Amino acid sequence: MKIATIAQDPQCLNDIQKYLADACASTPMVAITGGAQQIPAVIEQEHPDLLLLEGIKLNPGEQQILSIVTSHFPDLGVIMLCPPQPQEFLLEAMRVGIREIVPTPLNQHVLIDAVERFRQRKALAKAPLHDGQVLAFIPCKGGSGATFLASNIAYSLAAIESKRVILIDFNLQLGDASLFVQDSTPTTSIADVTRQIQRLDGSFLSSSSIHVLPNFDVLAAPEEPEKAAEIKPEHVKSLIQVAKKHYDFVILDIGCSFDAISIQCLDHADLIFPVLQQTLPFIRNAKRVIDTFYSLGYPANKIRLILNRFGKKDDITVTDVTNTLNLNVFKTVPNDYSVVAESVNQGIPVIKLARRSIVAKSLQEITRELTQGNEQNGLLKKLFSFQIS
Numbered sequence: 329m330k331i332a333t334i335a336q337d338p339q340c341l342n343d344i345q346k347y348l349a350d351a352c353a354s355t356p357m358v359a360i361t362g363g364a365q366q367i368p369a370v371i372e373q374e375h376p377d378l379l380l381l382e383g384i385k386l387n388p389g390e391q392q393i394l395s396i397v398t399s400h401f402p403d404l405g406v407i408m409l410c411p412p413q414p415q416e417f418l419l420e421a422m423r424v425g426i427r428e429i430v431p432t433p434l435n436q437h438v439l440i441d442a443v444e445r446f447r448q449r450k451a452l453a454k455a456p457l458h459d460g461q462v463l464a465f466i467p468c469k470g471g472s473g474a475t476f477l478a479s480n481i482a483y484s485l486a487a488i489e490s491k492r493v494i495l496i497d498f499n500l501q502l503g504d505a506s507l508f509v510q511d512s513t514p515t516t517s518i519a520d521v522t523r524q525i526q527r528l529d530g531s532f533l534s535s536s537s538i539h540v541l542p543n544f545d546v547l548a549a550p551e552e553p554e555k556a557a558e559i560k561p562e563h564v565k566s567l568i569q570v571a572k573k574h575y576d577f578v579i580l581d582i583g584c585s586f587d588a589i590s591i592q593c594l595d596h597a598d599l600i601f602p603v604l605q606q607t608l609p610f611i612r613n614a615k616r617v618i619d620t621f622y623s624l625g626y627p628a629n630k631i632r633l634i635l636n637r638f639g640k641k642d643d644i645t646v647t648d649v650t651n652t653l654n655l656n657v658f659k660t661v662p663n664d665y666s667v668v669a670e671s672v673n674q675g676i677p678v679i680k681l682a683r684r685s686i687v688a689k690s691l692q693e694i695t696r697e698l699t700q701g702n703e704q705n706g707l708l709k710k711l712f713s714f715q716i717s
Contacts, residue, residue, distance in 0.1 A: 329355055329377045329378065329447060329450065330355070330356040330357070330358070330374070330375065330376045330377050330378070331348060331352070331355055331356070331357050331358070331376055331377070331378045331379075331380065331443070332357070332358040332359075332360070332370050332371075332374050332376035332378070332379050332380070333345065333348075333357070333358070333359045333360065333379075333380040333381075333382075334360045334361075334362055334363070334364075334366050334367060334370060334379070334380070334381055334382070335359075335360075335361060335362075335380075335381075335382035335383055335409075336361070336362065336363055336382060336383030337382060337383060338361055340382050340383075340409070340432070340434060341359055341361055341382070343434055344359070344380060344382070344409075344434070344439065345357065345359050347434070347436040347439050347440060348439075348440075348443070350436070351436075351440045351443075352440075352443065358370065358374045358376065363383055363384070363390075364381075364384055364389070364390040364393050364394070365393070367379070367381075367393055367394070367397055368393065368396075368397060371397055371401060371404065376404070377403070377404070377405060377450065378404075378405040378406075378407065378443065378446055379404060379405065379406045379407070380407050380409060381406065381407070381408050381409065381426075382408075382409040382410070382432070383410075384408055384410065386417065386420055386421060386424070391420070391424050394406070394424040394425055394426065395423075395424045395425065397425070398424065398425025399425070402527065402529070403531070404425075405427050405446045405449075405450070405531075405535075406425055406426045406427055407426070407427060407428045407429070407430055407442055407443070407446065408421060408426050408428075408429045408430070409429075409430045409431075409432050409434060409439075410429060410431070410432055411431065411432055412431050413429070415515070418515050418516075419515075419516070419520065422516055422520060422536070423520075423523070423524065425527075427446065427531075427535040428442050428445070428446070428535065430442050445539060448542055449530075449531050449534045449535060450531070459572050459573070460492075460571065460572045460573070460574075460575045460576045460577055460578050461576070461577050461578070461598050461599070461698075462568060462571075462572060462577075462578045462580065462596055462597045462598050462599075463478075463481075463577060463578070463579050463580065463597065463598065463599050463601065463698070464580040464582055464593055464594055464597035464599070464600045464601065465477055465478035465481075465579070465580065465581055465582065465601045465603060466582045466583075466584075466590070466594070466600065466601070466602055466603070466617070467583075467584050467602075467603050467604075468602050468603060468604040468610055468613045468614040468617050469584070469604065469605075469609060469610050469613040469614075470584055472603040472604055472605060472610065472636060473603055473605075473636040473637065473661075473668075474581065474582075474601075474603040474636075475499065475503075475504070475505050475508060475581050476508055476636075476668065476671075476672065477601070477603055477634060477636065477661065477691075478495065478505060478579050478580075478581040478601075479495055479505045479506075479508035479509050479546075479579075479581070479677070480508065480509070480671075480677050480678055480679065480691050481579065481691055481694055481695055481698075482494075482495040482509075482544065482546075482577070482579040483509050483540065483541075483544060483677040483679065483680070484677070484679050484691050484692055484694075484695040485544075485576075485577050485579075485695050485698065485699065486540075486541050486543045486544035487541060487544070487677070487679065487680070488679065488692055488695060489695055489696070489699045490543065491543065491575075491576040491577055491699065492543045492544075492574070492575045492576045492577075493543065493544045493545070493575055493576065493577045493578075493579065494533070494537065494544075494545045494546070494547060494571050494574075494575045494577075494578055494579070495509075495544075495545070495546045495547070495579045495581065496518065496546075496547045496567065496568075496571065496578065496579070496580050496581070497518070497546070497547065497548050497549040497581050498518070498549070498564075498580050498581060498582050498583070498589060498590065498593050499549055499581055499582065499583035500518070500549050500550060500553075500556035500559060500583070500589065501549075501553045501556055501583065502549075502553065502583070503548070503549025503550075503581065503583070504549070505546065505548070505549070505581045506538055506546045506548045507675050508671075508672060508675065508677070509540050509544075509546065509675065509676075509677050510538060510540050510546075510675055511674070511675035512538070513551070514538055514546075514548035514551065516536045516537075516548070517547070517548045517549060517550040517551065517555070518547055518548070518549060518550065518559055518563075518567070519550040519555040519556070519558050519559055520536060521533065521536045521547065521567070522558060522559050522560070522563040522567075523558060525563055525566055528566055528567070528570055529570060530570060530573065530574035533545075533547070533567070533570055533571060533574070534574070545575075547567075559589065561588040561589055561591075561592045564589060564592035564593055564596070565592060565596065568580075568593075568596045569596075577698070580593045580597060582594070586620060591624065594621075594624065594626070595624075597630070598630070599630060599631075599632055600621065600626065600630055600631050600632065601632050601633075601634050601658070602614060602617050602618065602621075602631065602632075602633055602634070603634045603636050604633070604634075604635060604636070604649075605635070605636055605637050606635065606637070606638065606639065606642045606643075606644040606645075606649070607644070608644070611644070611648075611649060611652055611653070614633070614649075614653055615652065615653055618631065618653055618655060628655060631655060632658035632659075633649070633653070633655055633656070633657045633658050634657075634658055634659050634660075634661060634694075635649060635657050635659070635660045635661070636660075636661045637661070637662075637663040637665075638660035638661060638662050638663060639662075639663050646660065659690070659693070659694050659697075660690070661687060661690045661691070661694075662686045662687060662690055664685055664686050664687045667681070667682045667685045667687055667688075668687060670682075678691065679691060679692065
């Protein structure tokens with residue numbers, strides 16, 4: 329990997345080079361004192377993989393230069409170094425192809441972490457393409473805990489099973505899945521990605537997501553509900569197809585309603601997980617949801633019922649649910665309100681907060697089964713491919 333730095337402040341340029349030399353001694357580097365006008369020549373002559381920029385104000389002229397360069401060199405990573413900026417500036421930076429912003433005054437660890445994230449994304453983009461498994465979680469009724477399960481199962485697949493995972497929040501009006509696994513406000517969302525859908529690749533998808541773990545990303549729902557209108561059904565297919573090529577598991581958190589967006593998600597899912605609880609309103613709604621699945625042509629073996637907040641002594645039993653819905657319950661997740669509430673309130677995944685809790689153990693059991701099933705499917709595909717050839 330080759331790094332080029334263009335900075336207006338000579339002292340900042342010296343600091344950048346010193347920090348990079350300390351951490352990336354074997355990495356080829358180019359350092360230029362100047363501004364945006366030097367960018368095209370540096371890119372065309374030096375062919376860097378990563379460009380660090382300091383002193384850029386993103387005025388219209390600089391925006392035009394960056395848009396042209398990032399369009400012509402889509403694999404180029406661009407990191408901007410600047411003082412803290414408002415949200416509008418960050419969004420504008422992303423629109424012209426800047427992948428990340430590092431705050432100044434410069435901190436060595438923050439800069440090196442940003443460079444390392446780009447290195448990891450570049451390695452991910454070069455990894456052999458494959459078809460990851462798409463899992464869709466949908467509540468049978470509000471308050472079912474579908475988002476909690478989707479986000480925590482996604483985290484467990486990455487942290488415990490060491491899989492590459494992305495969680496995409498398709499609850500577009502009121503989605504908050506990212507807050508179940510970390511506590512920072514997302515700076516980008518699905519709406520920002522779909523606005524530049526023609527640029528979508530594995531690297532762009534990763535750089536637009538929150539990096540909860542090195543192998544776990546979250547693409548958030550829009551913070552402003554009105555932005556949900558910008559997301560079209562055809563965007564869903566593109567997002568999922570790209571995600572499948574770069575992640576082992578693509579987890580979709582879907583809202584309660586059946587609309588063009590959610591149906592696209594369900595169409596592309598390998599497995600659908602309706603989430604319900606042991607009450608009559610949940611079971612009545614679950615029957616409607618499952619009937620809708622059948623009307624859409626989804627087979628029963630694509631549906632995996634999860635009974636959340638399960639209590640062995642509750643009036644309605646697993647057998648009652650199975651008989652009423654004419655569908656087996658895939659898994660039950662026990663009721664442990666205090667642990668789950670603490671996890672949600674702190675934005676800490678439950679297997680990280682309370683790994684010995686009954687909820688955490690249940691989620692780990694689910695992820696183990698999903699991983700084993702995914703590996704078996706992969707072996708079957710290879711076997712059939714070998715037989716056909």
